[in-house]
Amino acid sequence: MSKVIKNGRIVNDDWQILTVAEGEEAETLDVPAGRVIVPLATWLARREELAARGDVGVWFASHEGPEALADDIGRIAVIAVNFPKFVDGRGYSTAALLRTRYGYTGQLIAFGEVLRDQFKYLTRCGFDTLQPREGRYTDTQLDAAVASLADFTEPYQASVLHPQPLFRRVARAGVKA
Amino acid sequence: MYRYDAYDQKLVDERVAQFRDQMRRHLAGELSDDEFRPVRLQNGLYIQRHAPMFRVSIPYGHLASRQLRKLAELARTYDKGYVHFTTRQNVQFNWSPLEVIPEMCAELAKVEMHSIQTSGNCIRNFTSDPFAGVAGDELIDPRPWAEILRQWATFHPEFAYLPRKFKIAVNGAQEDRAVIQVHDIGLDLKKNEAGEIGFRILVGGGLGRTPIIGREIESFIPWQHIITYCEAILRVYNRYGRRDNSFKARIKILVSALGIDEFRWQVREEWAHVKDGPNTLTVEEVHRVADFFEDPAYEALPADDVGYHHHIAEDLAFASWVKRNVRAHKKPGYASVVLSLKKPGVPPGDITSEQLELVADWADRFSFGEARVTHEQNLVFADVKKSELHTLWQLARKAGLATPNIGLLTDIICCPGGDFCSLANAKSIPIAAAIQERFDDLDYLHDIGDIEINISGCMNACGHHHVGHIGILGVDKNGEEWYQVTIGGSQGNHAAIGKVIGPSFARAEMPDVISELIETYIEERHEDELFIDTVRRIGLDPFKTRVYADRQPHRKVANV
Numbered sequence A: 001m002s003k004v005i006k007n008g009r010i011v012n013d014d015w016q017i018l019t020v021a022e023g024e025e026a027e028t029l030d031v032p033a034g035r036v037i038v039p040l041a042t043w044l045a046r047r048e049e050l051a052a053r054g055d056v057g058v059w060f061a062s063h064e065g066p067e068a069l070a071d072d073i074g075r076i077a078v079i080a081v082n083f084p085k086f087v088d089g090r091g092y093s094t095a096a097l098l099r100t101r102y103g104y105t106g107q108l109i110a111f112g113e114v115l116r117d118q119f120k121y122l123t124r125c126g127f128d129t130l131q132p133r134e135g136r137y138t139d140t141q142l143d144a145a146v147a148s149l150a151d152f153t154e155p156y157q158a159s160v161l162h163p164q165p166l167f168r169r170v171a172r173a174g175v176k177a
Numbered sequence B: 001m002y003r004y005d006a007y008d009q010k011l012v013d014e015r016v017a018q019f020r021d022q023m024r025r026h027l028a029g030e031l032s033d034d035e036f037r038p039v040r041l042q043n044g045l046y047i048q049r050h051a052p053m054f055r056v057s058i059p060y061g062h063l064a065s066r067q068l069r070k071l072a073e074l075a076r077t078y079d080k081g082y083v084h085f086t087t088r089q090n091v092q093f094n095w096s097p098l099e100v101i102p103e104m105c106a107e108l109a110k111v112e113m114h115s116i117q118t119s120g121n122c123i124r125n126f127t128s129d130p131f132a133g134v135a136g137d138e139l140i141d142p143r144p145w146a147e148i149l150r151q152w153a154t155f156h157p158e159f160a161y162l163p164r165k166f167k168i169a170v171n172g173a174q175e176d177r178a179v180i181q182v183h184d185i186g187l188d189l190k191k192n193e194a195g196e197i198g199f200r201i202l203v204g205g206g207l208g209r210t211p212i213i214g215r216e217i218e219s220f221i222p223w224q225h226i227i228t229y230c231e232a233i234l235r236v237y238n239r240y241g242r243r244d245n246s247f248k249a250r251i252k253i254l255v256s257a258l259g260i261d262e263f264r265w266q267v268r269e270e271w272a273h274v275k276d277g278p279n280t281l282t283v284e285e286v287h288r289v290a291d292f293f294e295d296p297a298y299e300a301l302p303a304d305d306v307g308y309h310h311h312i313a314e315d316l317a318f319a320s321w322v323k324r325n326v327r328a329h330k331k332p333g334y335a336s337v338v339l340s341l342k343k344p345g346v347p348p349g350d351i352t353s354e355q356l357e358l359v360a361d362w363a364d365r366f367s368f369g370e371a372r373v374t375h376e377q378n379l380v381f382a383d384v385k386k387s388e389l390h391t392l393w394q395l396a397r398k399a400g401l402a403t404p405n406i407g408l409l410t411d412i413i414c415c416p417g418g419d420f421c422s423l424a425n426a427k428s429i430p431i432a433a434a435i436q437e438r439f440d441d442l443d444y445l446h447d448i449g450d451i452e453i454n455i456s457g458c459m460n461a462c463g464h465h466h467v468g469h470i471g472i473l474g475v476d477k478n479g480e481e482w483y484q485v486t487i488g489g490s491q492g493n494h495a496a497i498g499k500v501i502g503p504s505f506a507r508a509e510m511p512d513v514i515s516e517l518i519e520t521y522i523e524e525r526h527e528d529e530l531f532i533d534t535v536r537r538i539g540l541d542p543f544k545t546r547v548y549a550d551r552q553p554h555r556k557v558a559n560v
């Protein structure tokens, strides 16, 4: 059970993210009962079996894109994206694509090296759940991090959180104002 | 010039608060060096050789007088009383202590300035033509477009952790003065046959370790689609640019690896999805922004000013300044002026607080309260009445800002190099100084004519040495500082990467080497032929032969 920020609130999340350990194959990974999130390769190899369970999610490595799941979006319980390093920004595009192109409306988790100074950008790209490494932040720090989601009020550009850019959302003052 | 509305101001103020908190957490040990790094870089803060280096954004090089005064004040309060203008039209502080940076940000915000995305692997400051709006060869004013794109790029959530930094330049004139061919994206404003405005788009240019001239990805994208098209490029780059090796992470490497045709295909595939989406520009927004760049209230003046011509005839020093530092203006009776930040003995691009304040006063008095920064690291007054040029010149001369050397050999572009930068292989400022000292005869300089010397202290090419007519690159050879020389590079419409003339040189040899290159040119040139044209015509060999003829053979092994 790990502490996550979900829709701007700190909650305990019981999704279990399965990784492929040394000597294992993604395709034949042992998938336990319960709410689990499997690697993309596991899902792709056994999609019928896993989809039938209804409680299986999929996670993307940073180099993997959502194209591979285009036909399965409606059958996946949850999607997660790994950030192996916080400077690896591919996951932002993955999230934006899932939300804007593939119509994914379910829970979207950012996990791995997910740092509070990136929270705002992550949520703007469509992540509703932020899962820093276990023990990375104290409760007080997490509270402050949640508060910091409100640091920026009116961003310029369109994103998942603000589907319209500023110039379409509001009437902006010009020279004559 | 663009002015913030409540939304612009709020974003910048919110950034100040955010960075203050990040700095507090860093100093409290909550934010490790590694985690603080991208955060501070995206706020313009480097940790350098002697102190932090703090880079402040000057969007497309435009500065109002109150901003100049603020820079002066900050340099005096928090630094050593001077600042440095960069080749990307930004400004840097070299000595401010870490802890005061949030306070400096707060002060900057009061005059609509910030340091957002001036470093880090994100979309950087937009650069453009320093003569935008006043140049005779301008087709379309690039500034509204640069401003619109600046806003799109600022805090873009998807593109803050790109594989590498990303630089975009916009040109709207016949002659490219924004060096768009060596940017990650180069935007060239133009009109199609129907008279509609759009962009020719170049992609994958860049200097640094692997200098490459940008390639055309689109010959015309209508203006409505410029944001969505740029988004498509950025998304393809963010997803597929290399992240395994930072030397191979710029978009130029991706474009080269895929080939421009495949890259274009991928971008168009992506664009097909986002085209006509919410980021499509509206006429209203373009007008709102463009209104800020309307002509100032020019007076109706005669094209020629009698007094001005009188001064030129009477005063040789003034005449030679006019010849080099004054440019034609689209309006009769007006001219543009370049204030030289290349006074011999002063590091190129440096200016003191006192000088900044004078520049601010002159901006108010002579040029509608504005000044501009050029990528050659000089300052421009875009709109000065010819009748006031002589007065301005006298003031500027007293302040050491009227060196009549714009475009001449001593107008050297130079990075901070080993004196400041921890990445340097070698110093660059002393080389510039030694060359300026050698060529101190103004008549000789005028005789040599237009020539560009660019110096970088290492492969990162902050001094743009690849595109210098003469490029000088600091290299490290067994812990010693050596300098490699290229010739034949150029910026502008005929951008080219210079070629190495041979083994590198010790520092003390550099003035001689430059002299020998120049002497070769003088001997070989045709009438009215510029250095770069002579190089293009006769090639490297005569220059090489001359430079290496009387050097010790052992130099040859010093090749790096």
Ligand code: HEM
Residues within 6 Å of the ligand: B046, B048, B053, B085, B086, B087, B088, B092, B164, B182, B183, B206, B207, B208, B209, B246, B247, B250, B414, B415, B416, B420, B421, B422, B423, B460, B461, B462, B463, B464
């Ligand atoms: C003093 C600290 C500085 C540091 C640590 C620094 C660092 C770097 C690095 C690492 C690169 C290469 C990036 C790459 O191409 O992969 C670079 C490029 C560049 N820097 Fe700096 N720089 C500094 C100062 C400056 C200054 C003062 C200027 C302007 C005079 C400048 C202008 C540029 C430009 C124009 C490039 C781009 C070359 C290109 O297009 O690839 N930098 N810098």
Ligand code: SF4
Residues within 6 Å of the ligand: B415, B416, B417, B418, B421, B422, B423, B424, B425, B456, B457, B458, B459, B460, B461, B462, B463
């Ligand atoms: S070219 Fe090299 S030495 Fe010069 S400023 Fe850039 S990184 Fe530093």
